[in-house]
Amino acid sequence: MRTIAGLNKCMHFEVITIRDIARELGLSVSTVSKALRDSHEISSKTKLLVQDYAREHNYRPNPIAQSLKQGQSKSIGVVVPAINNQFFSQVIDGIESVAYSNGYNVIITQTHERYDMEVQNVEHLVHRSIDGLLISLCTETQNVEHLQKLHRQGLPIVFFDRVSNDIETHKVIADNYKGAYDATSHLLETGYKDIAHITSTANASVTTERLAGYKQALADADVAVQNDYIKFCPNGTDLTAKVETALDELLALNTPPQALFTAWDTITTTVLALLHKRGLRVPQDIALVGFSNTTLADILNPSLTAVHQPGFEMGKTAIEMLLALIKAKYPIEEFETKVLPTQLFVRASSVKA
Amino acid sequence: MRTIAGLNKCMHFEVITIRDIARELGLSVSTVSKALRDSHEISSKTKLLVQDYAREHNYRPNPIAQSLKQGQSKSIGVVVPAINNQFFSQVIDGIESVAYSNGYNVIITQTHERYDMEVQNVEHLVHRSIDGLLISLCTETQNVEHLQKLHRQGLPIVFFDRVSNDIETHKVIADNYKGAYDATSHLLETGYKDIAHITSTANASVTTERLAGYKQALADADVAVQNDYIKFCPNGTDLTAKVETALDELLALNTPPQALFTAWDTITTTVLALLHKRGLRVPQDIALVGFSNTTLADILNPSLTAVHQPGFEMGKTAIEMLLALIKAKYPIEEFETKVLPTQLFVRASSVKA
DNA sequence: TTACCACACTAAAACGTTTGCGTGAATTAT
DNA sequence: ATAATTCACGCAAACGTTTTAGTGTGGTAA
Structure with a gap:
């Protein structure tokens, strides 16, 4: 006994x-x-x-004895920027559901958008003997050596949402390009021409793709891309201050934008809060469309036109891919990047004034 | 090697x-x-x-070898109703931060407000050799035999938020009574007298305490408590439908309420959404104050007067108490229930019409 | 010299499994 | 009747660590 x-x-x-x-x-x-x-x-x-x-x-x-004997821990590590973020908690929800039913534990860590925390968490997880890693890079991350080493050594890794191009493995992302294209096109169709774009750090995959979608939508509508309409606000600490500065600069332009397209969840709500603070009416004074996974979009003031990412499905897909890697008999050479559709929900924040 | x-x-x-x-x-x-x-x-x-x-x-x-040898896994189990809920994700945030710095893993499971899931998750966690358990009961839970057995056997357990009175152990809760009292008093002071209360299942600790605070505030203002102003909507599946029925009944009364005090996070936002749907203006047609931990209260329509619970602190406190139990040399007989202060943020949804 | 002790280290068991190999008995084939 | 094969099971090692109970050496006290 x-x-x-x-x-x-x-x-x-x-x-x-x-x-x-x-x-x-x-x-x-x-x-x-x-x-x-x-x-x-x-x-x-x-x-x-x-x-x-x-x-x-x-x-x-005894699962611990089994783990020791079999050299696998039946637990997988998850690294996210922040749990306390609707999108990521939806993703975790998806991860948890599949993991649980496959007998895997999920160990969750947060980077709070800090590169050093990301490195530390990954190391910690690996030495806690995880069987695989699910990660969404933080905005500070510029290079992924800390992951490349592990990947070369054969640790199954799947990226979701914020992926790296420097590592060949399975990835799951939302259709960021199309999401941004749709959002921008929607504003254009509604009648807005001067559309600014507020996004996060330039070096994130998500940023690049959404920026491309934004630009292409403008191009397709024969609207010139104005560089001073594009603002980078790396989320993390002081996001509000950064966004405030960006807004200041935008509104001080000779031709201030009539509409904003915000590319990140936290930026979207921060912008809306700041517009409130300044007494600007949305959409009368300035229209807003943003990526956001909040469940409260309908009851925001005004109700928010949002590009919604399938968070739950992304989590499910990510862990399914990871389990496939873990269970594979032979090293996998062919990697896949799954692109999940985004959805544009048109609400009041983008109707023509 | x-x-x-x-x-x-x-x-x-x-x-x-x-x-x-x-x-x-x-x-x-x-x-x-x-x-x-x-x-x-x-x-x-x-x-x-x-x-x-x-x-x-x-x-x-190798942590697994150490675990096997030492009979402890350095991981603790967390059972919450839903990760995808601002309040609980804030709690988890707090738990994670402390656990991590103490070398503990956190294994998170969700009940989705289902009793059978709760039982199953607890069992799963125990057989995954957790060193301790952090749990917030789901609304369906009426008896806690599944936990009593473990508790008698010496598994360290700490309850948070939704606690049980049938188990003597450390607990952390928000000051539900005072939170409800403050919210109700605020409505009374603002000039509302006919205040309905929409809450969750009657058998949850949280419900009882908040109901008591609501009643006492009315009593202290010499306002009679009307039983048909009190509606129970167990959250879980079909919450929207239940709340809709409750609203129907309230609005059909001879003296329909002029204000609502909603006692649960999800109920609050659901109510607001339903009021929108019916075209009722808040607070002109009906005022609203609710428990809510959303970070978007300021930009809701209208901005929401909310009773905020210290989610992060609750998580921190809970795991600190749990670690104390785990590290205790001798069985602990003296248990503590920590009560964390709530905070009322007055916003537009409760100003006098 | 003998007894004792501290010191610095080792051997081996233990935690609870899984698994390759060995073995005796029963069964079948020759 | 003998040999080959199958069957059903046991032995023991292994996973990587911790810990108890030693062991041998050298020094000190009687």
């Missing part, structure tokens, strides 16, 4: 081990083990005996 | 073990182990030798 981890204080409770079963049934440990795993080496009579006994006595294999 | 879990495909990478160090340095395994743990049995010369070698070769003890 052993005691459950954590149950070491007043242990009336005993957890049964394979050894107990063996002793009780007059069998060897290996026979019991094999019987439980339904090995062909064991007679069906013995198997039944053992399995019945195990069931009755509520036997559960 | 061993391979890191997960790094079993193309293993150029070798992880060093205590055995390797021993062989390389011509020492025994036990000497190395003791040297690394700075035992007094080992000469300082040898200690230095071993420690230097370990550092240089980037030795990291």
Whole structure:
């Protein structure tokens, strides 16, 4: 008998081990083990005996011992910028659901958009013996050496949302290009021509793709791209201050924009809050369309025209890909980047004044 | 040498073990182990030798082996109704920060407000060898036998937010009574008398406390408590439908309420959304104050007068208490219920029409 | 010299599994 | 009747660590 981890204080409770079963049934440990795993080496009579006994006595294999023996921990690491962010919590929701039903634990860590935290978390996770890693890069991250090393060593890694082009592995992203294209086109169709774009750090994959979509939509409508309409506000610390400066600059232009297209969840809501603060009416004074996964878009003031990313599906897809990598018998050479559709929900913040 | 879990495909990478160090340095395994743990049995010369070698070769003890040996997993289980909920993700944020810096992993599971999921998750976590459990009960939960058994057996458990009175252990809650009292008083002071209360299932601790605060505030203002002003809408599936019915009934009363006090995060935003849908103006047609931890309260339509719970602090406090239980040398008999202050943020949804 | 002790280290068991190999018995083929 | 094969099971090593119980050396006290 052993005691459950954590149950070491007043242990009336005993957890049964394979050894107990063996002793009780007059069998060897290996026979019991094999019987439980339904090995062909064991007679069906013995198997039944053992399995019945195990069931009755509520036997559960010790996962830690199994991990040690089999060299896999049945847990996967997740690195996100922040849990406290609707989009990422939706992703985690998706991850958790699939992981759980496959017998995997999910260990979640946050970078808070800090590169050093990202490096540290990844290292921590690896040394906690994770079987695979799910990661969305933080905005500060410029190089991915900390991941490349692990990837070369064979650690299964899947990127989601904020991916790196410097590592060949499975990735899941939203259709950022199209999402941005749709959002911008929508503003154009509504009648806005002077559309500014507020986005995050220039070096993120997401930023590049959304910027491209924005530019292409303008180009397709024969509207010139104005560089002073494009503002980069790396999210992380002081986001509000950065966005405030960006807004100041935009509104001080000779031709201030009539509409804003914000490319990141946190930026969108920050912008809306700042517009409120300045007493600017949306959309009368300035229209707004943004990427956002908030569930409250309908009851915002005004209700928010938003590009919605399939967070839950992204999480599900990411972990499914990761499990495929983990379970693969042979090293995988062919990697895939899944692109999930975004959805534009038109609401009041972008109707023509 | 061993391979890191997960790094079993193309293993150029070798992880060093205590055995390797021993062989390389011509020492025994036990000497190395003791040297690394700075035992007094080992000469300082040898200690230095071993420690230097370990550092240089980037030795990291295998946590799984340690867990197996020491009977503790260095991971704690968290059970919440839903990750995708601002309040709980704030709590998890707090939990994660403390756990991480203490070398603990956090394994998160969700009940989605389903009792059977709660039972299942708890069982799953225990058999994953967690050292302790952090749990916020789901609304369906009526009895806590699944936890009592574990608690009697000595598993450290700390409740947060939605606690049980049937188990004596550490608990952290917000000051629900005062939060509700303040919210109701605020409405009364603003000039509303007919204040309805929409809350969740009657059997949750949170519900009882908030209901009590609501009633007391009315009593203190010499306003009679009307039972048909109190509506129970267990959150979980079909919350919107339940709230819709509750609203129908309230508005059909001879004296329909002029103000609403909603006691749960999800109910608050659902109510606001439904009021929008019906074209009712807030607060002109009906005022609204609710418990809510949304970060978007300022930009809701109208901006929301909200009772805010200290989610992050609650998470921090909960895990600190749990770690205290885990690290305790002797069984703890004295348990504490920490009550964290709530905060009322007055915004537009409750100004007098 | 003998006994004792501190010191610095080692051997081996233990945690709970899984698994390759060995073995005796029963069965089948020759 | 003997040999070959299959069957059903046991032995023991292994995963990487911690820890208990030694062991041998050298020094000190009697």
